[in-house]
Amino acid sequence: MVKVDIDYSVYLVTGREFLPPGKDYYESLEESLQGGVTLVQVREKDADTGEFIEVARRTKDVCDRYNVPVLINDRIDVHLAVGTAGIHIGQTDCPIPLARQLVGPDAIIGISIGKVEEAHKAIDQGADYVGIGAVWPTGSKDVRNKKMLGPEGVGEILDILGGTGIKSVAIGGIHLPNLAQLLHASISPISANHLDGIAIISDIVASETPKEAARALRDLVGSFKRVRKTLPDPMAIFGIPTKRDLTVDGLVTGVMELIRVVKRETPLVHQMTNTVVVNDSANVTLAIGASPIMSTHPRDVADLSPAIGALLINFGTISDKEGMLVAGRQANVNRKPIVFDPVAIGATSYRRETSVDLLSHWQPTIIKGNAAEIGAMAKSTEVASRGVDSVGSGFSDPGAVVKALARKRACIIVLTGESDYISDGSVVLKASNGHSYLGSITGSGCMTGTLIGCFAAAARLDYLSKKEAYEDLSQLVQGDMLLAALSGILVYNVAAEVAAERPDVKGPGTFRAALIDELYNLTPETVKERAKITMLS
Numbered sequence: 001m002v003k004v005d006i007d008y009s010v011y012l013v014t015g016r017e018f019l020p021p022g023k024d025y026y027e028s029l030e031e032s033l034q035g036g037v038t039l040v041q042v043r044e045k046d047a048d049t050g051e052f053i054e055v056a057r058r059t060k061d062v063c064d065r066y067n068v069p070v071l072i073n074d075r076i077d078v079h080l081a082v083g084t085a086g087i088h089i090g091q092t093d094c095p096i097p098l099a100r101q102l103v104g105p106d107a108i109i110g111i112s113i114g115k116v117e118e119a120h121k122a123i124d125q126g127a128d129y130v131g132i133g134a135v136w137p138t139g140s141k142d143v144r145n146k147k148m149l150g151p152e153g154v155g156e157i158l159d160i161l162g163g164t165g166i167k168s169v170a171i172g173g174i175h176l177p178n179l180a181q182l183l184h185a186s187i188s189p190i191s192a193n194h195l196d197g198i199a200i201i202s203d204i205v206a207s208e209t210p211k212e213a214a215r216a217l218r219d220l221v222g223s224f225k226r227v228r229k230t231l232p233d234p235m236a237i238f239g240i241p242t243k244r245d246l247t248v249d250g251l252v253t254g255v256m257e258l259i260r261v262v263k264r265e266t267p268l269v270h271q272m273t274n275t276v277v278v279n280d281s282a283n284v285t286l287a288i289g290a291s292p293i294m295s296t297h298p299r300d301v302a303d304l305s306p307a308i309g310a311l312l313i314n315f316g317t318i319s320d321k322e323g324m325l326v327a328g329r330q331a332n333v334n335r336k337p338i339v340f341d342p343v344a345i346g347a348t349s350y351r352r353e354t355s356v357d358l359l360s361h362w363q364p365t366i367i368k369g370n371a372a373e374i375g376a377m378a379k380s381t382e383v384a385s386r387g388v389d390s391v392g393s394g395f396s397d398p399g400a401v402v403k404a405l406a407r408k409r410a411c412i413i414v415l416t417g418e419s420d421y422i423s424d425g426s427v428v429l430k431a432s433n434g435h436s437y438l439g440s441i442t443g444s445g446c447m448t449g450t451l452i453g454c455f456a457a458a459a460r461l462d463y464l465s466k467k468e469a470y471e472d473l474s475q476l477v478q479g480d481m482l483l484a485a486l487s488g489i490l491v492y493n494v495a496a497e498v499a500a501e502r503p504d505v506k507g508p509g510t511f512r513a514a515l516i517d518e519l520y521n522l523t524p525e526t527v528k529e530r531a532k533i534t535m536l537s
């Protein structure tokens, strides 16, 4: 026997107890194979040995007709009796070295891991693949006393596996709506290693239509893997290499175009923001040519999601967490950009916990913050916070901070301050426009987030208008989000410069009104004339 070459893309773990009432197990299995399941594990928690062998034998007969390999959960004796391709074992089952002696060199051995140390051990002991989990809570296994990994935790483990040749699947609570988030947000921050597939029980087994369920998962995983394989830069967050000319002049031309797109398309920008700035944020949105909607109720935000161009989540007064969870999840499902503004995240433990909770439910497209906020997200101690403000002069190497965090979180990072730094994990931009009056009005950072949201919506529409179809399932969000972030920053700061120079502006009060006027009157040409951008890498 030679070791079977396995496609881990959609790995069905069986569970007869989860079938819909009246659905036959073998019928459901066959339908899921027709839908594109690529690997099957027979998992029988209550069957005695004879029944387990019978189910495994019949499962293998069905899978053989589709050329899909079968593995056995836990029971080496059942694997040997039926002659399957290998086994899957847990941390408390037979240790890998002993299992290897029993199953021989050509059988596949997979092991469950949920910690970095377990990943190291799996490498040392020669596992063929690992099942990483549980990613999220699940009703299919009792994982109540275990720490949920979330996509970020999966990424930390993938980093260790990078370059070892060990394959990986994630397991636990994975369903079509959170799959794109998982695939993208778990790309490992250092080695750019990504999942080889997903292991699924209920999304397929509990479905009345397992063929359709399996097909939808397979399409998404397949498309993700295909695009990752062809990327010139494996760290690229937005998979399709954009047509953007990556020079300062090219970027400025792109910003000018996005200003026109906002005015032409008037995208609806859903903002869940704080009570201090809600009116200013709505006015800034209108001034630039977009359309604001400030809804917070969980039911309302879910209904709104298909219609919006982008979502801004700013947790400044942190009172709408339920709505933020729902709105973000729906935005991921509908592939709408999310701008996350973690206001004063470092100031209280409640804010830190809320951020962890939100980000394990949905994947942001752009995170914007001041030095204290970005420092807290990056777990850096270099910059402290006082309420919503940063204390101290900032990071010694802000470009490195934004780049590393962009890689870690698989999204665009914007660090605001006297100069602003923007990175997609590959490119780092420094933008140095603005005026000191911006520090004298409340909600300045929040309004920047709003504008970035307007341009994120525009960037997505711009991209979609240039493609015939919405065919690329591998992308969580489409469009040039680095350019969107830069546009929001530039437009706000250039308008501030123009406003501050007006003879009628005498201080923060008149400046605030003038700022809205100058955003309203701002032309792409003025932005081009004044833009101060440097490309750091």
Ligand SMILES: Cc1ncc(COP(=O)(O)OP(=O)(O)O)c(N)n1
Pocket: 011, 013, 041, 043, 073, 074, 088, 089, 090, 091, 093, 110, 111, 112, 113, 130, 131, 132, 133, 141, 169, 171, 199
């Ligand atoms: C692919 C995959 N990953 C993880 C598991 C869980 O295995 P284990 O920890 O042994 O728990 P049980 O499945 O035995 O309850 C798995 N089965 N498959």
Ligand SMILES: Cc1ncsc1CCOP(=O)(O)O
Pocket: 013, 133, 134, 135, 137, 138, 139, 140, 141, 143, 171, 172, 173, 174, 199, 200, 201, 202, 203
């Ligand atoms: C077996 C197992 N191991 C970790 S989570 C899990 C259950 C996965 O089931 P589901 O896909 O229904 O969440």
